Amino acid sequence: MALTHSHGVRERVRGGAGAGRYDREAMADPLHTIAHTLRDAFAAVTGLPAAEIDPVVRPSPRADAQANGALALAKQLDRNPRELAEAVVATGALASVCSAVEVAGPGFINLTFTARFLAEQLAAAAADPHLGVRPAEVVETAVVDYSAPNVAKEMHVGHLRTTVIGDALVRMLEFVGHTVVRENHVGDWGTPFGMLIEHVVDLGGVGETDLSDPGGFYKQARAKFDASDEFKARARERVTLLQGRDDDSTMAIWQQLVDQSADYFDIVYGRLGVLLRRNDIVGESFYQPYMPAMLARLETAGLLAESDGAKVVWVPGFTNREGEPLPLIVQARTGGFNYATSDLTCVIDRVERLHATLLVYVVGTPQSQHLQMVFEAARMLGVLVPPARAVHVNFGNVLGDDRKMLKSRSGEPAMLLDLVDGAIARGRAAVAERNTDLDEVERAELGAVIGIGALKYAELSSDRIKDYVFDWDRMLAFDGNTAPYLQYAHARICSIFRRADVDRASVRAVVPTLDEPQERALALQLLQFDAAVHDTLDKFSPHRLCTHLFDVAQAFTSFYEACPVLKDGYEATRESRLALCDLTARVLQLGLALLGIDVPERM
RNA sequence: GCUCCCGUAGCUCAGGGGAUAGAGCAACGGUUUCCUAAACCGCAGGUCGUAGGUUCGAUUCCUACCGGGGGCGCCA
Known part of the structure; x- marks a missing residue:
């Protein structure tokens, strides 16, 4: 590409x-x-x-x-x-x-x-489909690892930030010219699948389960596992069958769980409006066959050691509770592989098969030490070496009013689909409240655009490293640094062009005059879009682009109040101001699109 | 115990080796015969967790401490 x-x-x-x-x-x-x-x-x-x-x-x-x-x-x-x-x-x-x-x-x-210089730069930006955003100086192949839900489990609030942030980074990396590989590293392998498959068997086998709503399925299996030694034993045997990969019935049930979950993920992703689809799924099972070779490479490189019966890599600089060196365990005493095995194999795959030079992991902060150890082990193996590099794009938790992980009424982590549907419902309510002359269909569409936009923007607009407090009222407010505020600014501009009956593209060759201070201020903001995008990508921090777009919207509304566009008596500045309006709308639209957020033409 | 991250206005958050630390919300006071008032303008609010250090200059960098959170061997 x-x-x-x-x-x-x-x-x-x-x-x-x-x-x-x-x-x-x-x-x-x-x-x-x-x-x-x-x-x-x-x-x-x-x-x-x-x-x-x-x-x-x-x-x-x-x-x-x-x-x-x-x-x-x-x-x-x-x-x-x-x-x-x-x-x-x-x-x-x-x-x-x-x-x-x-x-x-x-x-x-x-x-x-000089006003002339600024105006010329604006005209140059307006003539550019990328609105002045430079392409990356070095084009790379980037793998972005994000979302990563588990098969046969519900997606919950814990998946919200990784999914939304990862998707925004994917869009921005592609926009500046990188080749981007989306990877949804779903949990589709490992010991839990023994009990899950055995539970399907108990339910009557393939065809008798419905995972479109995985709600209780995992919990039922878990409950049986905890309660029954007999079930536990069957589950263990089933894990062995699964790992052998040649028991048809086991593999069929496993495949069914994976497929049904993929259907469910697609529903969530579709409704949330992210790019991930089932083709982007590269689950843990994918790497399973390559793990023995990876271990052999560690062995050959002299990095594989044994500790308490497990196969480990001693990664310098990490210690345990007792201050002793902390190993990265790549094969359990039982012979089983774990997430370190998987992640290390995965790094090799991304560097050597996909030829990625940028490995982006949009994963929560708690996994920081684990990832650092994996990255270091990959360096020791000579795989993760320049120009290839890995970045842990970590993020804090989404908290409720109580400052603890956002929960549903039942006290469990809030389900992602509930949050998405809640956002859509609240978006619709907000539209209905301000009722314009929209019909039902338009209102529903607009409600979704506003609600989903608000949900995503709230995730993206504050520094990802910190925890943030989830608040429906704040994210849906039409004041402040919110998606609706930005969307409203865009809608107002569209309204101007409708009223003027002027084709947007027709003003793009106009070199605007910048006599009023609000015009200058707006121009300066618009011209910093390029820097905002690159700054965001340098730090993998979408909130930087959010801040910029908010500044643009504020500069626009100040301009809008002070500088009449279509009113009588302002014919001399009309073309020029229409050009400013058009470029503003395009920056807002494009900027929000890079964040995965749609903009309505009317609100 | 070791280690990583966070601590900025009443609240939610930006910022970051430089000149008087910025927004939004809330509060207070204004603005609509006028392109969408879902808006705008004004006012007020902070010894940037504490104490040292580096520097011409620190809120920013370093160290220690306090407060909050995460991680620390066979789950992912």
């Missing part, structure tokens, strides 16, 4: 060392542009290689941007920071794009862009 761009503005410039650089004239983000310009200016003034210089360009409350680089550089060179900043300004490098360049305080360079 090669990235191709038909438009000329983002041609790769070949010949640099390592990653290709892009023609800086082509960049829509003025901060990015100015950073390059300043880097060269600093290089000229100091004599240092440009590659070693960071001009530290940031948005500024005092101007459009500020460059703080002079302070650190001056210290490094033992020069006066103010003089250095003034020397850089004196090069005149910024004259063509800035209307004001001032050195302030100890050596800050405050920059104000």
Whole structure:
């Protein structure tokens, strides 16, 4: 899946060392542009290689941007920071794009862009299907491991964040040009399947079970397992049969459980609106046949050791309760494989078969140590070596009011489908409450878009590392940093174009005028979309894009209040403002799409 | 015990080696003959957990401590 761009503005410039650089004239983000310009200016003034210089360009409350680089550089060179900043300004490098360049305080360079420069950058972004977002400098094959429910078990609140965050990352990675392999590492193997299969047998065998709602199935099997030694013994034997893979009846029942669960997962994913489908399932069973070879490789590499009868890898730097070295157990004393075996085999598969260079694990924080050990073992094996690397995209818990894991009324973890349906129902209620002139079908569709959007946005808009408190009212509020607020801003823009009876695409060649402060502020926000996307991907933190989109929406509503678009007396600015509206709507629509959230045209 | 993460406004959260730490909600005060008021504007609110250290400069980096949570051998 090669990235191709038909438009000329983002041609790769070949010949640099390592990653290709892009023609800086082509960049829509003025901060990015100015950073390059300043880097060269600093290089000229100091004599240092440009590659070693960071001009530290940031948005500024005092101007459009500020460059703080002079302070650190001056210290490094033992020069006066103010003089250095003034020397850089004196090069005149910024004259063509800035209307004001001032050195302030100890050596800050405050920059104000010319309206013309900003307007041209806006026009460039508007002409770009990617709205100014640069493609990745190095195109990679990325495997994103997310969601990972268990066969024959219900999906619950614990799967919400991994599914929503993973899906957003997949969309963004693809958008900037990476080849992305979605992998749903479902739990479809292991000792629990002994009891699950045996339970199916008790129920009358294949065809007599219905897993469309796995609710009590797992619990029934579990209860029998705990209560009956006889059942327990049968379950153990069944595990052996399963692992042998050649008992037809066992395999048929297992396959049935897997297939029915896949149907159920598809229902959940479909309703939630994520990309995962059954083709993305690569369960633990897939890796099972490759595990003996993996163990042999560990053996050959001299990494396999024995400890208390188990086969282990001693991974340096990890200790147990007693302060003794902690092993990564890859084969239990019983000879059985466990999740370390599976995960290590999986790393090898992703690197060697899929040729992935970026392995993304969207998995909860509690598995951090386990994953670090697996990654380290893979490094020791010489598999997970540059350019291949693994990233644990960890996340905190979804909490209820009581600050504990979100529960259903029965006290168990809230079921994912209940949360999804609850979001849709609340979205519909919100629409009905504000009743517009929509018919039933439209209202239902809109309710789902708003409800699901709110649910997902709540997951994505705060730092994934922290726990967050689930709150229906807050996520569905039309004020604040919520999906409905962003969707509303988009709907208002669509309304303007309906009223004007103007085709959106027709204003995309317009170079807007930016006379009002709200127009400038909006322009600056819109041009930072590129940086927001890349920043989000660098840190695998979708909340960064959320924050940016919220800033865009706020800048737009301020503009909307202050700058009439269609009203009488504003004919002179009409085209220009329509162009700003169009680009705003596109940034909101695209940005939310990258998060897996739809936008309505009317609300 | 060892180890990882978190601690920012009443609440929910951003931010991050630099200039007066930002939003939203709630509260208070305004705005609608006008493109969707599901909105906007204003006002108020914080010794950035505590104490040291590095630095010209720390809320940001380092150390210790306090508070909360996770993990620590044959489940995943």
